[in-house]
Each structure stands twice: as C-alpha cells, then as structure tokens.
Amino acid sequence: MNASGLARAERRGLADEAADRIRDAILAGHFEPGSTLREVDLAAELGVSRGSVREGLGLLEREGLIRTAWHRGTRVLDITRDDIQEVYSLRAALDRLASVTAHDRADDDRLAELDRLVAEMETALDREADRAELVALDMAFHDAVYAAAGNARLTTAWHAIRSQVHLFQLRRVELALDHYRKRVVKEHRQLARLIRSGDPGRLADVAERHVHSARRGLLADRSIPAERGAAP
Amino acid sequence: MNASGLARAERRGLADEAADRIRDAILAGHFEPGSTLREVDLAAELGVSRGSVREGLGLLEREGLIRTAWHRGTRVLDITRDDIQEVYSLRAALDRLASVTAHDRADDDRLAELDRLVAEMETALDREADRAELVALDMAFHDAVYAAAGNARLTTAWHAIRSQVHLFQLRRVELALDHYRKRVVKEHRQLARLIRSGDPGRLADVAERHVHSARRGLLADRSIPAERGAAP
DNA sequence: TCATGTCTTAATGTTGACATTAGGACATCG
C-alpha cells in the first residue's frame, strides 16, 4: 500500500489462475494424495496451454503441495508422520516470530481483524458450520497474524507451507471434530489477546504450543503411515 | 539417502542450469541490484530457449533474488534497510530452529563436517583468502547446520532466503572486512561446540545472536537506503 | 504550458509443435 492507501493494481496471468484452480481441486479432495497430475489433462480441463499449466504447477511446488521429478511427472503430496513433524516444527518457529512481530508492530485495524475472526469462529460454531469452513477460518486467522507482522519474507515462508497445513488441518478436523470444536475458539482468542497486549515471552510460548497441540492431534491418527509407501 | 547409503541419481533440466548461471552472475556482481533482466537476452547468452530461462527465473524468484511483475519484467533485488530487517529476522528464527534440531538429531558425520568447516575457515584466514571465499565458507557452514537438522521444509525455507543472505553478507564483508575476520571463526566455533553438546536454551540464544550481530554490522552502513528508490 | 488521448514499440505472456526421456513390454540369452 502506498501513501494514499490504495493497493497497487495487479493483473495476474493464466499460470496463477491455473494454480488456484488446481490447488482448490486438491484441497477439495478431487485428487487423492499421492496421485499423479498429467499436464496435458489439466491443460485440456482448464482450457489453457501446457506451458501455463506447467508454470502453475511450479507455483504449487513452491507451496509444497506437489512434487515434480525430472521426466517422471508430478504427484500430489501424500501425508506421512515425517511430513507432519517437519511442517509443524517449522510452523511453530514461524508462528512464534509472526506473533511476536505482530505484537510489536500491528496497528489497531490489524488487531481488530483478529478479534473479528475469532468472533466469526464463534458464530460458525453456533450454526454448526461444516469442517471446511471452520478450517478456512482457522487459516484466515493465522493469515491475519502474518499480515499484521508485516514481514514479506516471513509471509512467503508461511505460504510455502500454508497449503500443506491446510491439508493437514482438514485431515485433523475430520478425525476429531469434537475435540477441535472445543478448543478452536478458546485458543485463538487467547492468541489474539496476547498479541494485543501480553508478555512477549509468554506469547511466544503460547504460539508454539498452539502449533504443537495441532501436531499432536494429527499424530494421534494411527492410519497415517510413517514412511512414503510405494503406490502402484 | 536410502538404506544402502546411495543418493538417488538426479538429472536436472536446462531450467535449473540456467538458474545456476544467472544466480552466479548476480552474486558475482555482473548485474547491478535493481537492474532489469531481459529473458530474450539471457536466452541468447545461455544458448537455451526463453521457456527454460523463464522457468529458471521462476526458481530465482523463489529465492527472493529477483522480482517479477506482470508484463513489466524482472529486476534484481535492490538492498534496502527494510530488506535487511526482514531477511535477518526470519533467518534468526530459522537458524534457531535449525541449530536446536541439529543438536537433537545430528550424527557424528554431520558434527564432524561442522568442525571441518570451522577449521577450513581458519586456514582461509591465515592465507588471506579473498572476501568471496570467506563468505562462501560462512554460507557452507550454515548449509551444513540445516543439513544436520534434516528437515526438508526447513531447508527449503532457508533456501528461500539463502541467496539474499549471501548477497547481504558479501556487502557486509566488503564494508568491514577486519571486523568480520576477527569474529567469524570464534562465533562459528562456538556454534559448532554448542550444537555438539550444549544447553539447548543457550544454543538457541547464541544462534539468534549470531544473526543479529550480522544484521547490525550491515545496518551500520549508512549508504544503504531506507526505501526502494525509483531507478530510472 | 500543461493535461489528455493516441500511437508505437519493445518487452513479456501464451501457445502448439517437436525432442527427449523413463519405464514397462517383450524378446533373447545364459
């Protein structure tokens, strides 16, 4: 944003558009974890050329949602216990920095946005919103924390695992909805309060614990394999 | 690495090759910070097609070394004080996690590699190695720490700022070589020792301070502008 | 003289054709 408060106009290319569609399809469960994505099929379905699809897949690879190997195609990330450990360890470190930085630098608008999202979570809970919506709000809250921190590199690092976290959280909520419903509002409200006016040391601890609790919830699922299985 | 200790054979495409060449050229100072990169020129010089160059530039954009805007070309990152704050804040958080994880999980080979690199720094200092070589060793040490941590996502996050750190460190050493020479071996030796056998809390602190001291050294340079100047 | 609209152009965005490759099917040999 510049001095007059206007955000710079941004036009996007077909590659970004393609990436958005494919990401949504993956998160909606349209592609199984571990399944392969064929460029030519995607290009036909999206109505764009393979070049654009290819560039879009490059973006999704940055997000860690897919993996590409030389002349061997691209596959959707399949969830293993190691993946969970890696992603949530990194996320804890990033959330810690984001929370503390937001505490230092956030203005009133940003802080109000956090409160607003917590309130929206509450109403969503009351009207028995579906899982996808709850998780979307959860993600939106953390997006807002990163936005409040105002560190572009930090936000980029978050984006590099954001889609994976989204995928994992969907799985987690699917497995233990009641447990999640009981904690989600309380934990985020505590975070919002500490970011607004709390002890930085305690905030850092709570931010890390928030992530570790999510990780534990997911690792409790015994159906997630420890290693990458060779899918035929 | 798999059970038999063999790393999987990996073939690279022209895009990776092009990215390597362009990155080297930028770090060698062949392209001024803020200057524009024309795809067609790069393609001609490298002897590959624009498609490959374009894909390579996409990789460099992940590394934060260049920025691309829709139909407005790509430019080499120009250093501002804000950039330094952002990169080193994030780096402190990542190094903290990497050091502590390496302390938990590193095997003897990884630890020996750290000691070897510190020793190599000493000899480089003795024979008055040039700035580029000293910085390259510095980077190699931290690469080794990340490798020892063994978290692929963490390493990816490091790679997303690695080239920028490299660029910044070159600038820093250029400005205060003596000061750098005096500290580099001592600080890295301390890090290596704490990673091998130290108190995790203290290790985390030292890892963060190591980064903050680098940041301060760079911010001491008054010639770095606070904001992005509009280059003609 | 300055603001506004039009035109030009040099660059990027996009595309479909062509080249190369990984991995399996099959045949061959020990």
Next chain:
DNA sequence: CGATGTCCTAATGTCAACATTAAGACATGA
C-alpha cells in the same frame, strides 16, 4: 527359469512463432 538387453510409448522437457501488454513518444486541445 531368471537375468539381461532391446524396443516402444506415453509422458515430460524444450523450442520458436504468435498475441498481448505496459510505458513512453508524440500530437492535440484547452
């Protein structure tokens, strides 16, 4: 019968032509 070598094919990797665009040069008018 198992191991090895050869071919085939479906996919990705690469390329060069074409379409679109951003931004400046220029002309026009108040």
